[in-house]
Amino acid sequence: MTSSASTTDPYPSYNELLDRRDGPPGSSWGVFGADDQLGTLNFLRLADLTESSMSVSAGQAFSLDLRSDSISPSLAPTREPLRHYIFQRTPFHRDEWLDGFYTQYGSQIDGLRHIAHPDHGFYNGADGSTFLPGTESLSIHHLAGLPVVGRAVLVDLDRFTCATEAPLNHESGQPVPLSTVTAALDFQGTTVRPGDILLLRFGWLDHYRNVGGPEWRANLATKQFHTGLLQTEDFPRWLWDQRIAMVAADNFAVECWPAQPTTPFRSVAECQGETGDPHAGIMHRSLIGLLGMPLGELWDLDDLAAACAAEGRYDCLLTVSPLPLVGGVGSPANATAVR
Numbered sequence: 001m002t003s004s005a006s007t008t009d010p011y012p013s014y015n016e017l018l019d020r021r022d023g024p025p026g027s028s029w030g031v032f033g034a035d036d037q038l039g040t041l042n043f044l045r046l047a048d049l050t051e052s053s054m055s056v057s058a059g060q061a062f063s064l065d066l067r068s069d070s071i072s073p074s075l076a077p078t079r080e081p082l083r084h085y086i087f088q089r090t091p092f093h094r095d096e097w098l099d100g101f102y103t104q105y106g107s108q109i110d111g112l113r114h115i116a117h118p119d120h121g122f123y124n125g126a127d128g129s130t131f132l133p134g135t136e137s138l139s140i141h142h143l144a145g146l147p148v149v150g151r152a153v154l155v156d157l158d159r160f161t162c163a164t165e166a167p168l169n170h171e172s173g174q175p176v177p178l179s180t181v182t183a184a185l186d187f188q189g190t191t192v193r194p195g196d197i198l199l200l201r202f203g204w205l206d207h208y209r210n211v212g213g214p215e216w217r218a219n220l221a222t223k224q225f226h227t228g229l230l231q232t233e234d235f236p237r238w239l240w241d242q243r244i245a246m247v248a249a250d251n252f253a254v255e256c257w258p259a260q261p262t263t264p265f266r267s268v269a270e271c272q273g274e275t276g277d278p279h280a281g282i283m284h285r286s287l288i289g290l291l292g293m294p295l296g297e298l299w300d301l302d303d304l305a306a307a308c309a310a311e312g313r314y315d316c317l318l319t320v321s322p323l324p325l326v327g328g329v330g331s332p333a334n335a336t337a338v339r
Contacts, residue, residue: 014237024120027290037142039292047195052151064335104330111140117289118267140328152318158203160184173225175256194243204251228256231263248296
């Protein structure tokens with residue numbers, strides 16, 4: 001179930017964003033202010049935190065973060081597992097440091113520095129050449145300082161498709177349309193409210209940990225076929241018009257990877273036949289670069305989903321604590337669900 005945004009909220013519809021002439025079509029640039037650093041997390045203000053806390057009734061808490069050694073080998077050719085060192089000054093002391101620590105390796109948040117739209121640039125027109133360590137513009141530390149706390153709704157796509165359709169095919173990287181997401185919400189009897197955080201469980205991590213063979217896992221960095229949302233214009237429209245603050249999922253990229261041939265998110269150059277960009281046609285460009293929506297990936301939603309299914313209730317209070325890394329592009333999720 002979904003609810004349309006309140007008639008009293010001050011924000012335009014997605015169709016109005018597409019029609020704008022004072023910024024890139026389909027963008028929220030300037031909607032939250034010329035110097036905005038938070039993007040759609042501003043929608044958290046549309047929800048009353050006291051009311052959101054009423055999602056806590058079962059007295060259960062769930063960490064949504066994977067162990068540091070859960071993903072091996074890497075899922076992306078540009079990221080590597082961290083190297084952890086421990087040292088001591090005396091026999092009664094220990095200290096440590098990390099090398100090769102990729103902030104978006106495991107359970108993670110893609111911040112607003114992560115992806116630009118190739119035709120229009122980074123969110124709110126920020127100058128990517130200034131994205132250096134220690135600089136302010138679109139840095140992940142703004143999300144940490146907010147902080148990110150609110151009602152979250154779990155959409156258990158894995159349980160829904162297993163109960164009503166064929167199970168999702170994680171070996172082929174099956175695309176999932178918006179209609180399946182909304183049908184799963186109806187199946188659960190779950191209502192989305194303005195200011196909510198959306199948690200999408202595809203069952204990808206369960207497949208990775210318990211079903212997929214070692215050869216499949218070993219080849220994921222080079223044979224990147226990942227289950228996720230189908231790239232269509234109706235998904236950013238639905239997210240914006242529902243006033244969703246953030247989306248996180250238990251898969252590689254929220255959306256299916258690689259982008260499908262039908263994607264509407266290709267750049268002008270890509271539409272003219274230029275190839276070679278591994279990000280060609282991905283929906284990240286619209287969600288992060290144009291709308292300013294942080295994305296969570298590889299969140300461990302299995303235990304939370306089991307508890308939700310057992311009770312038949314799929315909302316919770318969610319806290320997300322990115323690293324307050326000034327100049328940061330992304331962060332481990334540090335997410336906790338309480339229900």
